[in-house]
Amino acid sequence: MTLKINEARFLSYMAKSSSIGATENNGLNRLTLTEVDKEMRDLYIELLKEAKLEVRIDDFGNIYGRREGKIKNAPVIAFGSHLDTQPCGGRFDGILGVIAGLEVMQTLNDHEIITDYPLELINFTNEEGARFNPPMLGSGGITGNLTKDFIYDVKDSDHVRFEDALTAIGYKGQEANRLKEAKSFVELHIEQGPILDNENIDIGIVQGIQGLTRVNVKVKGVTNHAGGARMKDRKDALLAAAYMMIAANKMTEEIEGLRVTVGKIDNFPNVINVIPGLVEFVIDMRHDRDEVRHQAVQLIEERLYELATEHNVSCEVHRGWEYNMVPFDPSVIQKIREAVNDLNYSAMDLYSGPGHDAKYMSTYTPTAMIFVKSVDGVSHNENEWTEDEDLIKGANVLLNTVLGLAQK
Amino acid sequence: MTLKINEARFLSYMAKSSSIGATENNGLNRLTLTEVDKEMRDLYIELLKEAKLEVRIDDFGNIYGRREGKIKNAPVIAFGSHLDTQPCGGRFDGILGVIAGLEVMQTLNDHEIITDYPLELINFTNEEGARFNPPMLGSGGITGNLTKDFIYDVKDSDHVRFEDALTAIGYKGQEANRLKEAKSFVELHIEQGPILDNENIDIGIVQGIQGLTRVNVKVKGVTNHAGGARMKDRKDALLAAAYMMIAANKMTEEIEGLRVTVGKIDNFPNVINVIPGLVEFVIDMRHDRDEVRHQAVQLIEERLYELATEHNVSCEVHRGWEYNMVPFDPSVIQKIREAVNDLNYSAMDLYSGPGHDAKYMSTYTPTAMIFVKSVDGVSHNENEWTEDEDLIKGANVLLNTVLGLAQK
Incomplete structure (x- = not known):
């Protein structure tokens, strides 16, 4: 019935x-x-x-x-x-x-x-x-x-x-x-x-x-005048962060079912003609399987440090809120x-x-x-x-x- | 003397x-x-x-x-x-x-x-x-x-x-x-x-x-919960903006002497677990030669619209403050x-x-x-x-x- x-x-x-x-x-x-x-x-x-x-x-x-x-x-x-x-x-x-x-x-x-x-x-x-x-x-x-x-x-x-x-x-x-x-x-x-x-x-x-890990990323560059600094001399924290956000997103193409979101980003000093010296953002990573999520988190952490080096900035990465599936x-x-x-x-x-x-x-x-x-x-x-x-x-x-x- | x-x-x-x-x-x-x-x-x-x-x-x-x-x-x-x-x-x-x-x-x-x-x-x-x-x-x-x-x-x-x-x-x-x-x-x-x-x-x-053109970019996606939305369903304004910022920067590799800076970016709603629905940023473009700058501005504007389409968002581009060399x-x-x-x-x-x-x-x-x-x-x-x-x-x-x- x-x-x-x-x-x-x-x-x-x-x-x-x-x-x-x-x-x-x-x-x-x-x-x-x-x-x-x-x-x-x-x-x-x-x-x-x-x-x-x-x-x-x-x-x-x-x-x-x-x-x-x-x-x-x-x-x-x-x-x-x-x-x-x-x-x-x-x-x-x-x-x-x-x-x-x-x-x-x-x-x-x-x-x-x-x-x-x-x-x-x-x-x-x-x-x-x-x-x-x-x-x-x-x-x-x-x-x-x-x-x-x-x-x-x-x-x-x-x-x-x-x-x-x-x-x-x-x-x-x-x-x-x-x-x-x-x-x-x-x-x-x-x-x-x-x-x-x-x-x-x-x-x-x-x-x-879904299980979740938040990865907090702090990218440190050097502030400078947009007019004064040649491209090759720059340490642009926002540009490096852009590469990092894309790298995190691309992981979802390799790892089935992984969800990656950067919802929050803070750029300093956030002035039109100043090369950003500091960017903070959070990567929200979710997956139905904890072991896959843990692996993905480890991979992106390694990739973030590599990208920092490639783009002439430094970065600090630490895990924030986390819970298992x-x-x-x-x-x-x-x-x-x-x-x-x-x-x-x-x-x-x-x-x-x-x-x-x-x-x-x-x-x-x-x-x-x-x-x-x-x-x-x-x-x-x-x-x-x-x-x-x-x-x-x-x-x-x-x-x-x-x-x-x-x-x- | x-x-x-x-x-x-x-x-x-x-x-x-x-x-x-x-x-x-x-x-x-x-x-x-x-x-x-x-x-x-x-x-x-x-x-x-x-x-x-x-x-x-x-x-x-x-x-x-x-x-x-x-x-x-x-x-x-x-x-x-x-x-x-x-x-x-x-x-x-x-x-x-x-x-x-x-x-x-x-x-x-x-x-x-x-x-x-x-x-x-x-x-x-x-x-x-x-x-x-x-x-x-x-x-x-x-x-x-x-x-x-x-x-x-x-x-x-x-x-x-x-x-x-x-x-x-x-x-x-x-x-x-x-x-x-x-x-x-x-x-x-x-x-x-x-x-x-x-x-x-x-x-x-x-x-x-140097001459200068400011290109104001507004990227419109759709806000959604970071946990709820599958990757393929997303319209992530910040991710699209990341591709755009990199594309603008890459132009400096092709055009000798061009300086491109994104110093200011505003992300909405800027909440960790919400897929960004709106991003506004400004591209500051400078060159010693006005005709080269004008050409670069036109190229990046075209590229921004292409990237918006590729990444499933819409964008509005308009020129802001501008002066010649x-x-x-x-x-x-x-x-x-x-x-x-x-x-x-x-x-x-x-x-x-x-x-x-x-x-x-x-x-x-x-x-x-x-x-x-x-x-x-x-x-x-x-x-x-x-x-x-x-x-x-x-x-x-x-x-x-x-x-x-x-x-x-």
């Missing part, structure tokens, strides 16, 4: 969320633990109660909506995402996974279905990390990846502590309310990348989160695949570039993710968009995946 | 200048028409009078020190430069040409020499353009390249008008005091480039000021060459990249320039440096050039 959600109700939930913290350009500004976040949380709890869910709030402000199953004291099938946004964020990032989860619960109510395992829908606190950095504090806390002391002491740019902000909006709950035993976790999310949109494929079955669970992936097949949607396997609450959850319980299209891959931006039909397809896949997982 | 200046007196003059507006790091902050500039001007006028020169101030605040010659009512041999500096400038840029001029006058006094033609030493107002932009207002005014109305209405960043600032420090003189008929103009200056220092050559005999006068150049030979200094012909008061003066009277070494070519910076022996060599060349020019 392939169930489908109630589209109109689901879209009305999405519309309610889109009205709280709305920006002029169809986006949302709903930073975590602000008054606007509280307004969303209050509404959300009303909706959870309307859906006859048992509501709990834990000591990180994570909100749970529980629906009992047939088996007593059984581990739960957990699903969810986050309702907080970037300061100029979109309406879908995170929100889709929570609101679709709510609709899943209501659809089960409509059909009077009691699953074997109990279900818990989770709204995680501060996934974005836009107000309190680092991101994913709520999921990091309940999975033991971050300690309570650490999380409570994280400060925003106005030096407000996380714990105090949580207390201020009345969402500091009990440690006893945290997620206990989970059988699995699944997160529906917009892709935040253009692959599904470019390929016109409905659903991304996420195999894991996070593989998702084959059995959960399999349930997603079955749901997609039952629904007759097109699908492809892919890896997530960005991190998600699922990244921490995967260290705690078998986990996987479902992606739907983002138009042009735009995200963290008011132009973020996903069409209604894709939101609905995502919610239907979540519904049937949860049904599959919750069956004994 | 090869005269030489009085080294100790000359260096004591330089030291006096170095004490007015001195910065902590051996530089000078002596912005034009400030109280510090007034202090320098007051001292300078005392020194001109000590050297028995007839002092005049014109309506742009340019200060003249005149020494009569044998021929009555003859056109003057003019020389000089500027005493104003950048906000974090050095002790030599401009100042050398004025102070060495003063020492030239005193040396002639020492030897009781009366030249055939009268001599006029000029300190030009606002060469730097650091407070009142554009630069070279004083020389621009007396040569008719800029109108009095335009100059008087130029405002600094606090909206103070040039005329009001001139009046405030008591240096608004008479229009009748402007330079009248000149037979020639010669300017001694530090190179502000590394050529003489790198080649260990004493004197640069400046053939002219300013050739100096062969007869004045010849006098400099004779002076250098008589003094037995090493010398080379070169072109100036930066503009100077001599650029405007060359439109008014036969003009040339003398360069001395700048250590590492550093200028517009407190680290600007020229050794005493090079300052002295420059002053000796100025002395003998002036003597040669002033002889009937």
Whole structure:
């Protein structure tokens, strides 16, 4: 039996969320633990109660909506995402996974279905990390990846502590309310990348989160007047950096699946008629396989030093933020695949570039993710968009995946 | 007869200048028409009078020190430069040409020499353009390249008008005091480039000021998440810009004497994990021959559009500031060459990249320039440096050039 959600109700939930913290350009500004976040949380709890869910709030402000199953004291099938946004964020990032989860619960109510395992829908606190950095504090806390002391002491740019902000909006709950035993976790999310949109494929079955290494590069040349210095006398840091950026990019032609990006570059003194004396840039390197990524990082580091010598400058290279590939669970992936097949949607396997609450959850319980299209891959931006039909397809896949997982 | 200046007196003059507006790091902050500039001007006028020169101030605040010659009512041999500096400038840029001029006058006094033609030493107002932009207002005014109305209405960043600032420090003189008929103009200056220092050559005999074209380039790609977007789907504006910068630089290998610099680049949004959607940069192109420069500009413009297509982005190219090569006068150049030979200094012909008061003066009277070494070519910076022996060599060349020019 392939169930489908109630589209109109689901879209009305999405519309309610889109009205709280709305920006002029169809986006949302709903930073975590602000008054606007509280307004969303209050509404959300009303909706959870309307859906006859048992509501709990834990000591990180994570909100749970529980629906009992047939088996007593059984581990739960957990699903969810986050309702907080970037300061100029979109309406879908995170929100889709929570609101679709709510609709899943209501659809089960409509059909009077009691699953074997109990279900818990989770709204995680501060996934974005836009107000309190680092991101994913709520999921990091309940999975033991971050300690309570650490999380409570994280400060925003106005030096407000996380714990105090949580207390201020009345969402500091009990440690006893945290997620206990989970059988699995699944997160529906917009892709935040253009692959599904470019390929016109409905659903991304996420195999894991790519490993990442950031390589910080500092190129040192010698500042000089653009008119005065002959070409052969120059030590042009920006010219050398251009060769380095291209070399890093060219590695993606040699190494299948490698993604290399230079997104940030700072040039000094950045004056039209002055030969640059210092350039700093960061190479972001990602791959599905850690050993391939490590090899690529080593190769580019060697190449950077060679290029510095070739172009008459010096360079300093050091590795910044780094994490290994996070593989998702084959059995959960399999349930997603079955749901997609039952629904007759097109699908492809892919890896997530960005991190998600699922990244921490995967260290705690078998986990996987479902992606739907983002138009042009735009995200963290008011132009973020996903069409209604894709939101609905995502919610239907979540519904049937949860049904599959919750069956004994 | 090869005269030489009085080294100790000359260096004591330089030291006096170095004490007015001195910065902590051996530089000078002596912005034009400030109280510090007034202090320098007051001292300078005392020194001109000590050297028995007839002092005049014109309506742009340019200060003249005149020494009569044998021929009555003859056109003057003019020389000089500027005493104003950048906000974090050095002790030599401009100042050398004025102070060495003063020492030239005193040396002639020492030897009781009366030249055939009268001599006029000029300190030009606002060469730097650091407070009142554009630069070279004083020389621009007396040569008719800029109108009095335009100059008087130029405002600094606090909206103070040039005329009001001139009046405030008591240096608004008479229009009748402007330079009248000149037979020639010669300017001694530090190179502000590394050529003489790198080649260990004493004197640069400046053939002219290179022509310049600024090419403004805007590269438009599409912003996306570094983790989400596959390499083949990307429209990376910074990567395309890297290819463009290298292509512009490579043109200097094909076109002898061409100088190409990208000094300024702005990358948007400039976030580590976001593929750049927009890059703006400026290509500064200089050559001694205008037709070669024009050809190079046209070639690079075509190449930029090709590269945009090759790298899946779009680009807009438009020409910004542009001026033609300013050739100096062969007869004045010849006098400099004779002076250098008589003094037995090493010398080379070169072109100036930066503009100077001599650029405007060359439109008014036969003009040339003398360069001395700048250590590492550093200028517009407190680290600007020229050794005493090079300052002295420059002053000796100025002395003998002036003597040669002033002889009937």
